[in-house]
Amino acid sequence: MTNYVNMRELALESMLKLQKEGRQSHTVFRKVLEKYQYLPKQDRAFYTRLCEGTLEYRILLDYVINYFSKVHTEKMKPVLREILRLSVYQIKYMDGVPDSAVVNEAVKLAQKKGFYQLKGFVNGVLRTISREIGQVRYPDWKTPVDYLSVCYSMPEYLVNQWLDQFGFVDTEAICQSFLETKPMTVRVRQTGNSEEETLESLRKQGVTVSKAPYLDYAWYLSGYNYLNGLDAFAEGRIQVQDVSSMLAVEAAGIRPGDRVLDLCAAPGGKSLLAADKMGLYGHVEARDLTLHKVELIQENIERSGAINITARQADATEFDRSLEGKADVVLADVPCSGYGVIGRKPDIKYRASAQSQRELVRLQRRILENAAAYVKPGGILVYSTCTIGREENQDNIEWLLSGKPFRLESLEPYLCRELQGGTAPEGYLQLLPGIHKCDGFFMARLKKAKG
Numbered sequence: 085m086t087n088y089v090n091m092r093e094l095a096l097e098s099m100l101k102l103q104k105e106g107r108q109s110h111t112v113f114r115k116v117l118e119k120y121q122y123l124p125k126q127d128r129a130f131y132t133r134l135c136e137g138t139l140e141y142r143i144l145l146d147y148v149i150n151y152f153s154k155v156h157t158e159k160m161k162p163v164l165r166e167i168l169r170l171s172v173y174q175i176k177y178m179d180g181v182p183d184s185a186v187v188n189e190a191v192k193l194a195q196k197k198g199f200y201q202l203k204g205f206v207n208g209v210l211r212t213i214s215r216e217i218g219q220v221r222y223p224d225w226k227t228p229v230d231y232l233s234v235c236y237s238m239p240e241y242l243v244n245q246w247l248d249q250f251g252f253v254d255t256e257a258i259c260q261s262f263l264e265t266k267p268m269t270v271r272v273r274q275t276g277n278s279e280e281e282t283l284e285s286l287r288k289q290g291v292t293v294s295k296a297p298y299l300d301y302a303w304y305l306s307g308y309n310y311l312n313g314l315d316a317f318a319e320g321r322i323q324v325q326d327v328s329s330m331l332a333v334e335a336a337g338i339r340p341g342d343r344v345l346d347l348c349a350a351p352g353g354k355s356l357l358a359a360d361k362m363g364l365y366g367h368v369e370a371r372d373l374t375l376h377k378v379e380l381i382q383e384n385i386e387r388s389g390a391i392n393i394t395a396r397q398a399d400a401t402e403f404d405r406s407l408e409g410k411a412d413v414v415l416a417d418v419p420c421s422g423y424g425v426i427g428r429k430p431d432i433k434y435r436a437s438a439q440s441q442r443e444l445v446r447l448q449r450r451i452l453e454n455a456a457a458y459v460k461p462g463g464i465l466v467y468s469t470c471t472i473g474r475e476e477n478q479d480n481i482e483w484l485l486s487g488k489p490f491r492l493e494s495l496e497p498y499l500c501r502e503l504q505g506g507t508a509p510e511g512y513l514q515l516l517p518g519i520h521k522c523d524g525f526f527m528a529r530l531k532k533a534k535g
Contacts, residue, residue, distance in 0.1 A: 091127050092170065092189055093196070094120070095134045099166045102139070102431065109139055109431040125309050138166075138173045140263055140430045143237040145169045148176070151220050153209045163197045164206065171210050176217060183214040228252055232259055242423065242436050249473060254519060258472070261518030262427040267304040268311075269296050269522075270322040271330055271353070273388060275360050282321045289314055297521040298500050299334070302327045320388035325353035328424070328515050328525030332417060332468040333357045334498045335513075335529045340365040342412040345458055347400040347451060350377035352384040354415055359393040368393040371400065401450040407458045413466070416455040418448045420469035420476050424524020427517060441475055448480055456488045462534045465490065468527040472516060477526040481512060489533040498529075 098112055113135055117128055138145065146157045149168050157165050171190040174181045187210045194206045223230035232243045236259035246255040272279045279301065286293050286305065291314065296302035303322075308314060316322045333354050338344060338361045346355040349370035359368045370381050370393060381395040398404065400418075421441055422432045452467065459465050467484070469476050484490060492511025496504045499513070503520075507513060512528035 091131045091134070093193060095131055095138070095170055096163070096166055096193060096197075098135050099138060099170065100162060103162055103166070108429065109135075110429055121310055128309070133178070134170060134173065136430070137177055138170050141173060141177070141237045142169065142434070143239070144234055145172045145176075145237075147222070147234050148172050148213060148217065148220055149209065152212050152216070155205075161199070164194060164199060164202060167193050167197075167206065168209065172213055172217075175210070175214055187211055187214060225252075232256060236260060236263060237433075238262070239433055239436055241438070242433060245473060250516070254516065257518035258516055258524070259518075262430070262433075264427065266427050266523075267294075267296075267306060268324065269326050270303055270305055271299075271325045271357060272301050272303060273321050273323065273356075273360055274301055275363055276389075277321050282316050285316045285321075286314065296327055298327050298503060299330055302330060318387070320384075323353055323356055323384065323388065325357070326425075326525075327522040328470070328520075329353055329417075329468075329523075330357060331499070331503075331513075331515075331522075332466055332525065332527045333361070333415070335495050335527050336413045336415060336464055336466045337498055337529075338362055338366075338413055342366045343410065344368040344413045344415065345407065345411040346370045346415040346417075347455055348372060348417050348419060349395070349415075350380050352381035352395070354417060355381065355393055355395075356384060356388055356390055358413070358415070359390045362392065364392065366392060370395045371398040373397070373399055400454060401447065403454050403457065409458070409460050411458045411460060411463060413464045414455045414459050415466050415468070416451060417468045417470075418451050420444060420448065420471040421473075423471045423473065424515070424517060424526075425470050426524075428523070445475055445480065448476060449483060452480060452484050456484060456490065456532070459532045461532055463532050464493075465530040465532065466527060467530065468525065470523060470525050472514065472524040472526070477514060477528075478512065481528050481530070484530070490530040491533070493529050493531045495527070495529055 094116060098116055101112055102109055149172060150156045167190050171186050174186045175183050187207060190210055191203045191207050194203050223234050225231050229240055229243050232238055232255060233240045238259050246258060272282050283293050290307060291305050292307040294304045296304050311317055338358050340362045342362055344358045346368060349355045350372040352370055355368050355370035372378055375397055378395050378397045385393055385395060421444055422429060426433050455465055467481060494511055495508040495513055499508055515522055515525040517524045
């Protein structure tokens with residue numbers, strides 16, 4: 085139980101850090117796991133599930149707390165609020181943890197954090213929830229916004245937006261998908277590497293390997309404790325990358341000898357796949373805004389041993405005249421709201437707003453303006469985002485086509501049969517989590533006129 089107490093306190097500190105500093109959850113959780121990698125796998129798994137689950141289900145957890153507490157969560161001290169959220173998540177979703185232990189450890193944590201006088205409040209609320217949680221009445225489908233928001237812990241802003249664009253059935257599938265466990269997806273390097281030997285190496289280290297959809301070289305990994313401890317990863321034979329991101333590179337139709345420019349490349353997955361596809365001929369220039377991001381790209385380049393790719397720090401919103409009309413392929417996977425990857429980064433949904441989305445569209449169009457100029461006549465521009473919804477996707481493509489000498493070109497030659505049809509022949513594809521077997525992602529293939 086001592087380990088459980090330590091893990092709970094560690095989880096509390098992590099959740100408070102997210103609230104106070106506004107940092108991205110996956111980076112906070114990863115750094116904690118790296119710092120405590122010596123802990124037993126069971127403890128690390130407990131910490132991960134508790135933190136990720138509490139964050140994912142925040143809206144529902146607050147609904148349950150507010151159902152029983154006279155003081156609503158928005159009026160609580162942050163420490164007490166997070167202690168209650170963490171505790172209710174354990175009571176509701178972690179059957180292997182006795183409710184009595186959850187309540188006792190929550191009271192101890194409240195005391196340790198200086199809330200001795202409120203330990204009775206914490207004890208009373210949690211004991212009542214433990215006894216009566218089955219009596220909570222949740223919204224039902226007759227009030228679709230309340231139902232989807234509470235039951236799937238999705239902010240009403242996003243629920244309303246998706247209901248308008250996708251309808252109830254698909255919106256519920258999207259929301260449900262975000263709460264499901266996401267597998268680790270990797271790409272096995274094709275150039276200078278044996279896929280069979282790579283997969284065997286993973287299996288020898290106790291990793292469960294299973295086939296990912298849509299692409300031959302995409303695989304799911306599970307059952308490992310620490311990614312950096314895998315020989316195949318350390319030797320650059322596998323690259324962490326979602327299938328949706330791989331498909332965007334496939335859509336570019338990259339050939340040996342091409343000059344490829346990746347404008348927003350970090351951490352480098354698309355750039356490395358582009359380099360892999362052209363073999364030893366051609367070159368990829370991978371750019372990103374900050375030195376930190378460029379260092380991430382360079383780290384992956386060095387780990388993979390790729391020789392036909394360089395990383396460079398550059399602001400994609402600033403026009404670089406030296407690149408005008410030079411690239412055979414430009415990859416513009418622009419900064420976006422990230423709504424397609426909420427299942428991996430749940431804190432994204434709590435930052436959603438109409439204002440932030442409008443600001444992102446302005447940024448995206450500045451990058452698109454430059455990206456279009458870098459494509460040589462007859463060359464290809466692939467525009468992509470890891471989000472869902474028209475504003476950052478189809479609307480941006482329509483804007484580009486209205487003022488630039490480009491036309492959409494069918495994606496079907498670059499997609500497996502399962503993804504063909506729909507809008508693919510028109511030149512763009514919106515992948516939806518819960519509908520497709522990957523993250524939410526948008527991609528469009530645009531060809532520049534020759535003259």
